[in-house]
Amino acid sequence: MVDVAALAGVxxxxxxxxxxxxxxxxxxxxxxxxTAVAELGFRRNHLASSLRSGxxxxxxxxxxxxxxxxxYATIAGAAAEVAGHHGTMLIIASSEEDPARERQLLRDxxxxxxxxxxxxxxxxxxxxxxxxxxxxxxxVFLDRPAxxxxxxxxxxxxxxxxxxxxCRLVEAGHRRIGxxxxxxxxxxxxxxxxxxxDALASAGTPYDTGLVRDGVRDPAEAARAVSELLDLxxxxxxxxxxxxxxxxxxxxxxxRRGSDAALLGFDDFDMASLVPYPLTVIAxxxxxxxxxxxELLFRRIGGDRSWPRTxxxxxxxxxxxxxxx
Amino acid sequence: MVDVAALAGVxxxxxxxxxxxxxxxxxxxxxxxxTAVAELGFRRNHLASSLRSGxxxxxxxxxxxxxxxxxYATIAGAAAEVAGHHGTMLIIASSEEDPARERQLLRDxxxxxxxxxxxxxxxxxxxxxxxxxxxxxxxVFLDRPAxxxxxxxxxxxxxxxxxxxxCRLVEAGHRRIGxxxxxxxxxxxxxxxxxxxDALASAGTPYDTGLVRDGVRDPAEAARAVSELLDLxxxxxxxxxxxxxxxxxxxxxxxRRGSDAALLGFDDFDMASLVPYPLTVIAxxxxxxxxxxxELLFRRIGGDRSWPRTxxxxxxxxxxxxxxx
DNA sequence: GCCGGATCGGACAACGTTGTCAACGTGGCG
DNA sequence: CGCCACGTTGACAACGTTGTCCGATCCGGC
Numbered sequence: 001m002v003d004v005a006a007l008a009g010v011x012x013x014x015x016x017x018x019x020x021x022x023x024x025x026x027x028x029x030x031x032x033x034x035t036a037v038a039e040l041g042f043r044r045n046h047l048a049s050s051l052r053s054g055x056x057x058x059x060x061x062x063x064x065x066x067x068x069x070x071x072y073a074t075i076a077g078a079a080a081e082v083a084g085h086h087g088t089m090l091i092i093a094s095s096e097e098d099p100a101r102e103r104q105l106l107r108d109x110x111x112x113x114x115x116x117x118x119x120x121x122x123x124x125x126x127x128x129x130x131x132x133x134x135x136x137x138x139x140v141f142l143d144r145p146a147x148x149x150x151x152x153x154x155x156x157x158x159x160x161x162x163x164x165x166x167c168r169l170v171e172a173g174h175r176r177i178g179x180x181x182x183x184x185x186x187x188x189x190x191x192x193x194x195x196x197x198d199a200l201a202s203a204g205t206p207y208d209t210g211l212v213r214d215g216v217r218d219p220a221e222a223a224r225a226v227s228e229l230l231d232l233x234x235x236x237x238x239x240x241x242x243x244x245x246x247x248x249x250x251x252x253x254x255x256r257r258g259s260d261a262a263l264l265g266f267d268d269f270d271m272a273s274l275v276p277y278p279l280t281v282i283a284x285x286x287x288x289x290x291x292x293x294x295e296l297l298f299r300r301i302g303g304d305r306s307w308p309r310t311x312x313x314x315x316x317x318x319x320x321x322x323x324x325x
Numbered sequence: 326m327v328d329v330a331a332l333a334g335v336x337x338x339x340x341x342x343x344x345x346x347x348x349x350x351x352x353x354x355x356x357x358x359x360t361a362v363a364e365l366g367f368r369r370n371h372l373a374s375s376l377r378s379g380x381x382x383x384x385x386x387x388x389x390x391x392x393x394x395x396x397y398a399t400i401a402g403a404a405a406e407v408a409g410h411h412g413t414m415l416i417i418a419s420s421e422e423d424p425a426r427e428r429q430l431l432r433d434x435x436x437x438x439x440x441x442x443x444x445x446x447x448x449x450x451x452x453x454x455x456x457x458x459x460x461x462x463x464x465v466f467l468d469r470p471a472x473x474x475x476x477x478x479x480x481x482x483x484x485x486x487x488x489x490x491x492c493r494l495v496e497a498g499h500r501r502i503g504x505x506x507x508x509x510x511x512x513x514x515x516x517x518x519x520x521x522x523d524a525l526a527s528a529g530t531p532y533d534t535g536l537v538r539d540g541v542r543d544p545a546e547a548a549r550a551v552s553e554l555l556d557l558x559x560x561x562x563x564x565x566x567x568x569x570x571x572x573x574x575x576x577x578x579x580x581r582r583g584s585d586a587a588l589l590g591f592d593d594f595d596m597a598s599l600v601p602y603p604l605t606v607i608a609x610x611x612x613x614x615x616x617x618x619x620e621l622l623f624r625r626i627g628g629d630r631s632w633p634r635t636x637x638x639x640x641x642x643x644x645x646x647x648x649x650x
Numbered sequence: 651g652c653c654g655g656a657t658c659g660g661a662c663a664a665c666g667t668t669g670t671c672a673a674c675g676t677g678g679c680g
Numbered sequence: 681c682g683c684c685a686c687g688t689t690g691a692c693a694a695c696g697t698t699g700t701c702c703g704a705t706c707c708g709g710c
Contacts (some may be wrong), residue, residue, distance in 0.1 A: 001666070011690045016668060024688055041456040046436040047382070048666035051372045052695050059416070059437070068402030068612075070395055077393030080419055089433065091384070092417050094405055108414065111371040112384070131366040252599055274577055276601045287393075326696070336660045341698060349658055373696035377665050 001042070008036040019044050050113065055136075060297065061091045061109035062118045063102060071267075071286060072120070075142070078290035079118055086298050088115065099123025110137060116297045118290075121146050138300035142293040144187045145310075152300065153310045154293040158188050158266075161282040161315030162195025162240070165264045168280065168317065169238045170203040173325035174262055178229040178236035179212045180222055180246045192242050192266055211236050222249025223256075230259060237325045238262035244269045251277045262322045278321030289313055326367070333361040344369055375438065380461075385622065386416045386434035387443045388427060396592070396611060397445070400467070403615035404443055411623050413440065424448025435462060441622045443615075446471050463625030467618040469512045470635075477625065478635045479618040483513050483591075486607040486640030487520025487565075490589045493605065493642065494563045495528040498650035499587055503554040503561035504537045505547055505571045517567050517591055536561050547574025548581075555584060562650045563587035569594045576602045587647045603646030614638055 001019075005012045010029055017025050018033040036042070050057040062079050064072040076092055083090045091109060095102035102122040109117060110132045117139040119126075126141075127148035133139055140152040169177055179196060181189045197207050210232075213225040222241065226249070229236055238261055239254070241247040247265035254261060255277045265272075268283035292311055330340045335354055342350050343358040361367070375382040387404050389397040401417055408415045416434060420427035427447040434442060435457045442464040444451075451466075452473035458464055465477040494502055504521060506514045522532050535557075538550040547566065551574070554561055563586055564579070566572040572590035579586060580602045590597075593608035617636055 012666095013668080013690055013692095014688095017689090020668085024686095026688075029689090041460075043432070043436055043457075045376070045438060045666050046433075047372045047376045047438055048695090049668075050695095051370070051376055051665095051697090052667045052669080054695070057372070066402065067405055068395075068399045070398065073395065073398030073401070074393045076398070076401075076417070077391065077419070080392050080417065084418075089416050089418060089437070091414050092401070092405065093409075093414060094402070107368065108371075111368050112414070113370060113372055132368075135366075248596065248599070271573065271596050271600075274573070274580075274600070275596075276599070338660060338698080339658090342659090345698085351658075354659090370696050373665090374698075375665095376667090376695095377697045377699080379665070 001044075003040055004033065004036045004042050007040065008032040055113075055115070057113050057115055058087055059089045059091060059112070059114050060116045060118060060294075060301075061093070061106070061112075061114040063093055063095055063105055063109070063122075064120045065097050065122060066094050067092060070269075074286040075120070075290040078287040079294045082291055082294035082298065086301075088298075095120075095122040097122045099125075103128060106132075116140070116301045118142065118293055118297055119146070120144060123147065126151075138297055140293045140297040140300070142289055150308050152293075152296050152308045154289055154296065155310065155312050156188070156284050156289060157312050157315050158191035159195035159198070161284065161317070162192040162242075162266065163198045164195075164315070164317050165266070165280065165282045166196045166199035166240060167202075168319070168322060169240070169262055169264055170199055170205070172238075172262060172322045174236075174238035175203075175205050175325070176208065176211060176234065176236040176238070178226070178239045178261075179242070180216045180225050180239065180250060181212070181214055181242040182216060182246065184214050189242055196240055216246050216249075219245055219249030219252065222246040223253035226250050226253040227257070230257065230261070236261065238264065238322075240264045240266075242266050247279070247281070251275050251279060260323050262325075264322070268318060272318075273320060278323060280317065280319045280322050282315050283318045284313065284315045326369075328365055329358065329361045329367050332365065333357040380438075380440070382438050382440055383413045384416060384437070384439050385413055385441045385443060385619075385626075386418070386431070386437075386439040388418055388420055388430055388434070388447075389445045390422055390447060391419050392417060395594075399611040400445070400615040403612040404619045407616055407619035407623065411626075413623075420445075420447040422447045424450075428453060441465070441626045443467065443618055443622055444471070445469060448472065451476075463622055465618045465622040465625070467614055475633050477618075477621050477633050479614055479621065480635065480637050481513070481609050481614060482637050482640050483516035484520040484523070486609065486642070487517040487567075487591065488523045489520075489640070489642050490591070490605065490607045491521045491524035491565060492527075493644070493647060494565070494587055494589055495524055495530070497563075497587060497647045499561075499563035500528075500530050500650070501533065501536060501559065501561040501563070503551070503564045503586075504567070505541045505550050505564065505575060506537070506539055506567040507541060507571065509539050514567055521565055541571050541574075544570055544574030544577065547571040548578035551575050551578040552582070555582065555586070561586065563589065563647075565589045565591075567591050572604070572606070576600050576604060585648050587650075589647070593643060597643075598645060603648060605642065605644045605647050607640050608643045609638065609640045 001012055001015045005015045015033050018030050080090045093105040099122055119141050121144045124147040126146045142154045145153050200207050216222050216225050241250045244267035263279050265281045268281045326337055326340045330337045340358055343355050405415045418430045424447055444466050446469045449472040451471045467479045470478050525532050541547050541550050564575055566575045569592035588604050590606045593606045
């Protein structure tokens with residue numbers, strides 16, 4: 001800026017004013033400064049700017065589990081879109097489900113003085129963020145609740161969705177339902193399982209833990225689990241898979257064996273209607289989840305100091321056929 | 326830092342040294358400083374730090390078309406991973422294929438003094454980046470070549486892959502091949518089309534432009550295009566779809582009509598083997614594409630001043646059945 | 651006992667920008 | 681005619697950190 005000022009024959013401050021579109025500068029000087037800016041290829045240093053002015057780095061942080069996962073990619077896309085509307089850039093990092101890494105990344109983002117944080121929690125305890133929050137960095141959690149920290153949270157109605165889906169299975173006459181899940185350690189999975197339990201309970205059916213398979217990490221394991229359950233003396237007549245990777249594997253195996261079991265999956269996906277098996281899914285709007293969270297965050301950044309709120313977004317049952325028992 | 330120094334009873338500079346793990350500080354003082362840091366919840370201001378020390382914001386920018394798209398999400402994931410290994414954070418932005426937006430976002434990233442840029446080009450001209458590059462911000466382009474700027478570039482062998490795939494169709498006896506593509510305006514699409522033309526040419530077959538459908542944006546349009554082509558008096562006996570969204574639509578329509586046409590798709594995808602239709606694809610390693618580009622970038626950031634290079638990564642033909650003519 | 655060198659702490663300036671405030675000129679109003 | 685208000689401009693300090701340099705301290709050796 002010093003060089004620009006020298007070339008334009010004005011003071012440093014005037015250059016600053018022109019660069020920031022401040023009022024009360026003679027058009028002629030504006031012209032001279034802009035010419036000098038163009039000639040020298042000057043670009044304002046955003047770091048110095050936000051250092052001096054105290055706040056507003058026009059950057060927010062997004063912490064997710066894994067960028068490449070379509071669910072989180074959708075979240076990132078929606079968050080980026082909202083951020084764009086607020087002239088803000090997005091720093092994205094993956095926690096890889098590691099609480100220590102999550103903590104380190106969040107601290108790093110705070111050190112970069114982001115204006116706010118959007119977090120899909122990996123760990124159980126987020127009290128280490130309290131200092132930052134009190135210092136003025138708003139945080140909004142999404143998809144899962146935070147631990148040990150009162151903050152805005154946007155969740156999906158996992159329990160209600162699972163309940164509604166399993167109710168439909170029950171209505172179709174199914175009583176023995178195989179449940180496949182990734183990891184009981186994840187909050188969303190527990191909620192979905194609880195929803196299934198609710199539905200069975202309200203039908204007066206005992207909840208057979210022998211039909212639940214935990215630790216089903218990928219389609220291949222899902223196929224194996226389905227196979228094992230079908231080989232039981234009294235096999236399930238329906239399956240409930242708690243995420244779409246698992247659904248994929250289950251579809252493959254049920255199709256391969258020519259089974260007529262009903263299949264209910266949590267998470268819709270692009271090709272669900274194309275799959276070679278009748279598949280009913282519990283769908284939700286991932287973009288809406290992220291959009292809501294991001295808008296909440298920007299309201300906080302904008303100065304909203306109201307009491308933290310928790311928003312629960314509905315799920316929708318998409319029926320593509322449920323074979324009766 | 327002033328407060329920390331006061332509480333620990335040392336000078337500002339000593340705090341700085343401790344925070345930066347500089348040598349030659351008494352262990353006892355280190356202890357006192359760390360205690361004060363913990364007590365006050367001090368966190369170093371990364372902005373001020375990189376402002377003062379001149380370079381190294383430990384941040385790189387990634388510009389892609391659209392975060393939510395699985396292809397770009399995979400790129401982002403791989404880039405984030407490499408960045409993580411270098412203790413660097415990632416700013417991600419979507420150009421939405423708009424050259425003006427691309428330009429503005431890249432400028433914005435430069436204003437934030439990123440250490441380097443990873444760019445999937447949207448526009449045709451990137452000469453506006455020359456000043457930044459000369460000023461010391463390395464740029465690596467990936468997936469598509471840059472325009473008007475000599476820089477490192479990592480590409481896929483689109484033409485070779487398409488040629489190999491279409492050659493297999495030709496070997497299976499197909500001569501009339503319907504080609505479905507998104508937009509001829511995109512470099513990768515042109516390359517793939519050229520590859521198909523190469524293959525047909527080397528079989529001595531005329532290239533029938535009447536069988537090429539441009540502007541196929543989504544699965545529904547793909548289905549319609551397939552349907553129209555099949556209704557021709559002399560319909561194609563094989564289809565080549567130039568990206569996986571299109572492949573998806575084509576699969577659906579071919580399956581629905583019980584067609585026996587061969588289908589070759591560019592881009593592999595998770596469920597390709599599950600699809601209710603024999604589908605051969607030209608696959609490539611998206612992660613490798615991004616990893617290569619990111620590593621090239623960090624080599625530049627590390628001081629590599631060698632001549633810009635272009636890397637072309639191979640594709641692989643994954644055969645899952647090609648019905649003969 | 652003195653000196654040289656090794657080791658460590660502190661004062662100061664600087665990174666590039668912007669907020670504050672004062673100075674200047676001009677025109678309107680009492 | 682004098683004063684004030686306002687539009688316009690510039691000098692200066694400050695944001696939080698780190699590089700530079702110098703002074704202080706301590707130790708061993710002559």
